[in-house]
Amino acid sequence: MTTLFIKNMVCNRCVMAVRNELNNSGIEPIDVQLGEVTLEKDLTAQEKEKFSKALVSLGFEMIDDKKSRLIEQIKTIIIDLVHHQDNGTKTNLSDVLSSKLFHDYNYLSNLFSEVEGTTIEKYFIAQKIEKVKELLVYDELSLSEIAFRLNYSSVAYLSNQFKKVTGLSPSHFKNIREDRRKPLDEV
Structure with missing residues (x-):
């Protein structure tokens, strides 16, 4: 195999x-x-x-090279966690990555930052914000439900993080209805 x-x-x-x-x-x-x-x-x-x-x-x-494979595996796990798993359970990202990839989180974090020029945490947040955008555009869930689904501690925390990343409040983003989402491989 x-x-x-x-x-x-x-x-x-x-x-x-x-x-x-x-x-x-x-x-x-x-x-x-x-x-x-x-x-x-x-x-x-x-x-x-x-x-x-x-x-x-x-x-x-x-x-082909091991470092690039590891980086892609990190991204795949994060994308899967954020976009494909609808569970309300809180997960510790460092524990998930370490257990699935059999490497110390510090090693993974340093490698990711070195190769990608951003931290794993910032990449994770960017993916979460893209998911928030998607859910806002669908207009099926309230901001409270979105915060709960994506494991934010509060709506205020989600709103602050959303504004920090996008420059817009979630309600303003929802009102302008422009598709400001990026393809996941460009996040």
Whole structure:
């Protein structure tokens, strides 16, 4: 068994696009998840190059070095936590990352900051704010419900953080109704 690591996979449509490209390339995956493809056997150099070029045309990229793979795994875990898990349980981000990636959080944090030029915490906050924007645009939940869903201690804390990141209050953002959301891979 072999695992390929793929950059910029941020949603279920990305998983579907990569799975389709694998099928188009005649490669049968065992599993396709955010940032990872598990195959039964190694690809030949020619298959790997062809698949890699196809991925680039879709906005993805294969990752070979360990540091880049680790950074993508951190991003994938954060995106999954914020955008794909609807649980009201409070989670300690450092504990989650350390336990899933089998590295000390300080190492992960320093590596992320060195490579990405921002902290894990700022990246996590940016993802949460994008989720808040999404939920505000859907207009199905109150600000209190959004704060609860995203584990904010209070509506005031969410509002302050939202304004600090976007320059707008949540209510002003909701009123202008412009789609100011960024694609997740650009956050």
